[in-house]
Amino acid sequence: MVHFSAEEKAAITSLWGKVNVEDAGGEALGRLLIVYPWTQRFFDSFGDLSTPDAVMSNAKVKAHGKKVLNSFSDGLKNLDNLKGTFAKLSELHCDKLHVDPENFKLLGNVLVCVLARHFGREFTPLAQAAYQKVVAGVANALAHKYH
Amino acid sequence: MALSGADRAAVRALWRKLGGNVGIYATEALERTFCSFPATKTYFPHFDLSPGSAQVKAHGQKVADALTTAVAHLDDLPGALSALGALHAHRLRVDPAHFQLLSHCLLVTLARHYPGDLAPAMHASLHKFLSHVTSALASRYG
Secondary structure: OOOOOHHHHHHHHHHHOOOOHHHHHHHHHHHHHHHOHHHHHHOHHHOOOOOHHHHHHOHHHHHHHHHHHHHHHHHHOOHHHHHHHOHHHHHHHHHHOOOOOHHHHHHHHHHHHHHHHHHHHHOOHHHHHHHHHHHHHHHHHHHOOOO | OOOOHHHHHHHHHHHHHHHHHHHHHHHHHHHHHHHHOHHHHHHOOOOOOOOOOHHHHHHHHHHHHHHHHHHHOOOOHHHHOHHHHHHHHHHOOOOOHHHHHHHHHHHHHHHHHOHHHOOHHHHHHHHHHHHHHHHHHHOOOO
């Protein structure tokens, strides 16, 4: 189980408070679909994903990105129990959505890049390290119920 | 995913923009790698890894020079990086999975310093370039 120090939790929540979750979600999901194009396999119903511009302006991508990051946000309020928090979502991603859990790690790293872009100087190596722990913890929690 | 003409042009253009600062960014990428992925520090027990370390800075410059060589030889990365790959495989014996960690931290560093330049298409091209570099290095293993 991943353990967060008081300093890490403070760094995580203070930065997250300044994130526009809706925008960041759309951006992260969009970049995932562009940088790792095979991830588009889960989104056949989303319409035009043929170019980076098409992906980033796609309304369904933005909406789904918002959904994903709102969920991630919930996780940040329960850093001491990520497995419990994401148990139901883990079952859903395995049993209904059939998503390879490797994708959770890819999205986590894209999110870290989005945060770096947004926060610049404030996204210090220590802040990044705290967020790498978060995204790894969330990815593990989402994979936990796979069978 | 081969490097397209557009990928190559984008990477070359970004490298021109980075100019003489590649060393600074590679150093920061190393610092971020050590901070976020502490297992990578096990390869540097002989280094002072504290913030501002001269040894890390010198190593960052080495990494920068290798990447700049790679940018100049996008048509033959395995060839250009052959000696470096052999070094990492046979003498340094670095687990090649770690190359991806440094690549990720380099992307994070460039996103932090050049947010306006890391549009999604550039992000994709840079990621592909770094993947090709790590593949070229790893091809000398085994």
